Amino acid sequence: MSDFDYDLFVIGAGSGGVRAARIAAGHGAKVAIAEQYRIGGTCVIRGCVPKKLLVYASRFSDEFEDARGYGWQTGEPVFDWSTLIKAKDKEIARLEGLYRANLNKAGVAIFEERAEVTGPNAVLLKSSGRSVTAGKVLVATGGKPSLGEPIEGLEHVITSNEVFDLKKLPRRIAIYGGGYIAVEFAGIFAGLGAETTIVYRGDKILRGFDEDLRDGLSEAYAKRGIAIVTNRTFASIEKSGSGLIGRLDDGSNIEADQILFAIGRAPNTVDLGLNAAGAKRGGNGHVVVDETSRSSTETIYAVGDVTDRVALTPVAIREGHSFADSTFGNKAWHADYEMIPTAVFSTPEIGTVGLPQHLAEEGRAALDTYKATFPPLKATLSGRDEKMLMKLIVDGESDKVIGCHVLGADAAEIVQMAAIAMRLGATKADFDATMGLHPSAAEEFVTMRERWIAPGEAAG
Numbered sequence: 001m002s003d004f005d006y007d008l009f010v011i012g013a014g015s016g017g018v019r020a021a022r023i024a025a026g027h028g029a030k031v032a033i034a035e036q037y038r039i040g041g042t043c044v045i046r047g048c049v050p051k052k053l054l055v056y057a058s059r060f061s062d063e064f065e066d067a068r069g070y071g072w073q074t075g076e077p078v079f080d081w082s083t084l085i086k087a088k089d090k091e092i093a094r095l096e097g098l099y100r101a102n103l104n105k106a107g108v109a110i111f112e113e114r115a116e117v118t119g120p121n122a123v124l125l126k127s128s129g130r131s132v133t134a135g136k137v138l139v140a141t142g143g144k145p146s147l148g149e150p151i152e153g154l155e156h157v158i159t160s161n162e163v164f165d166l167k168k169l170p171r172r173i174a175i176y177g178g179g180y181i182a183v184e185f186a187g188i189f190a191g192l193g194a195e196t197t198i199v200y201r202g203d204k205i206l207r208g209f210d211e212d213l214r215d216g217l218s219e220a221y222a223k224r225g226i227a228i229v230t231n232r233t234f235a236s237i238e239k240s241g242s243g244l245i246g247r248l249d250d251g252s253n254i255e256a257d258q259i260l261f262a263i264g265r266a267p268n269t270v271d272l273g274l275n276a277a278g279a280k281r282g283g284n285g286h287v288v289v290d291e292t293s294r295s296s297t298e299t300i301y302a303v304g305d306v307t308d309r310v311a312l313t314p315v316a317i318r319e320g321h322s323f324a325d326s327t328f329g330n331k332a333w334h335a336d337y338e339m340i341p342t343a344v345f346s347t348p349e350i351g352t353v354g355l356p357q358h359l360a361e362e363g364r365a366a367l368d369t370y371k372a373t374f375p376p377l378k379a380t381l382s383g384r385d386e387k388m389l390m391k392l393i394v395d396g397e398s399d400k401v402i403g404c405h406v407l408g409a410d411a412a413e414i415v416q417m418a419a420i421a422m423r424l425g426a427t428k429a430d431f432d433a434t435m436g437l438h439p440s441a442a443e444e445f446v447t448m449r450e451r452w453i454a455p456g457e458a459a460g
């Protein structure tokens with residue numbers, strides 16, 4: 001019999017926390033979980049899932065246009081934001097119910113209130129004032145949008161927390177940020193018909209991604225009428241009669257009905273009590289953990305976005321699962337961070353796995369790049385002026401495929417499968433020996449024969 005109320009107390013019922021709680025309970029541990037907002041966490045309630053639903057909604061405008069080239073006569077399509085948001089809310093509530101049911105089924109006690117750590121084995125439930133003890137505490141509190149330096153009028157902006165519940169579709173929206181969340185919302189709002197401007201302090205969107213993807217998407221967005229204002233920051237924001245005026249650092253103004261700040265996220269550790277329990281935090285507030293997800297306090301663990309490792313849902317889930325198996329299931333393993341595929345659900349979409357060219361070049365004697373840019377078959381009849389980009393980066397010595405990048409329809413679906421082959425160490429010769437699936441865009445990856453020669457290289 002344990003001296004504690006629970007073997008495991010999980011703080012945060014998001015991707016990582018829910019998985020850890022269910023698996024630990026499955027191993028026979030007595031588990032409780034606390035959630036201060038809604039069960040399911042960021043991904044389900046105000047992240048990946050509702051975002052992808054909005055992405056689907058935004059892409060119908062292309063479909064209506066493209067359909068004409070294929071003989072369809074359609075009337076002027078009409079979009080209704082409140083119908084979309086109502087349907088989205090219903091689906092999110094259904095998913096939340098599933099998460100709750102699964103926790104119940106696993107025998108996990110649920111506390112729907114904020115929890116804070118008060119000691120290595122102690123947690124305080126804030127609204128009920130109840131104190132509980134646990135053999136182990138798992139911090140899975142995720143992250144929240146950062147607003148950056150305080151500026152005048154910051155109270156007028158929205159973040160990804162509010163954007164899913166807007167009462168109406170903004171006619172004009174300015175989106176601050178150049179990362180994947182900013183870029184995805186730009187695609188969503190432009191597709192739904194809003195006049196969309198991205199304001200970014202850097203010189204090109206999607207820092208860290210392969211340059212060809214960054215250039216390709218910037219071009220595609222320009223063609224779609226999305227304005228990208230680079231090397232600019234917001235200096236202040238004020239209300240005007242018809243909406244908001246954002247003043248930029250060069251003195252220029254942007255008028256919009258909504259200004260969405262998507263400039264980064266910070267780990268949710270403020271006032272969480274980690275200092276009192278002796279669990280160290282890093283520079284941006286994240287919980288510092290070792291590869292087993294243990295913090296500097298032996299009984300306190302952390303998984304997911306709050307650890308600032310790789311802020312993606314599948315990663316949080318794996319970390320939660322491995323923690324529970326290793327700690328309560330006598331099956332020690334940890335998450336493998338090699339070849340994590342990721343997507344940007346812009347329109348056109350990006351899928352990417354492995355190294356971008358600039359990182360692949362670092363410290364490598366030989367590198368082969370294969371690139372194809374072509375109009376997708378669908379565009380022939382629809383007349384859509386958009387190109388698909390597919391790129392493979394191959395280690396010149398081992399012939400292993402170390403980078404795979406796609407810009408275009410279904411990029412995420414294509415790259416998920418390429419990631420399996422690449423994790424298994426597939427070489428370019430393996431790709432070449434694989435039969436193509438015709439007609440598809442993905443077959444390009446098994447038919448690329450010509451090494452891409454950079455302009456300077458050709459001359460040399």
Ligand SMILES: Cc1cc2nc3c(=O)[nH]c(=O)nc-3n(C[C@H](O)[C@H](O)[C@H](O)COP(=O)(O)OP(=O)(O)OC[C@H]3O[C@@H](n4cnc5c(N)ncnc54)[C@H](O)[C@@H]3O)c2cc1C
Nearest residue numbers: 012014015016036041042047115141142304305311312313
């Ligand atoms: C707009 C957006 C789009 C995204 N799109 C994608 C995508 O397409 N693909 C992808 O892989 N990832 C995506 N992500 C990232 C993904 O949502 C996160 O990586 C994932 O949710 C992290 O899971 P987690 O368990 O660490 O934290 P979360 O899912 O954030 O869960 C943490 C939970 O803890 C709760 N909590 C916090 N503090 C306390 C406390 N003191 N007491 C009780 N409860 C507390 C929070 O309310 C929250 O429910 C997106 C994120 C955003 C914001």
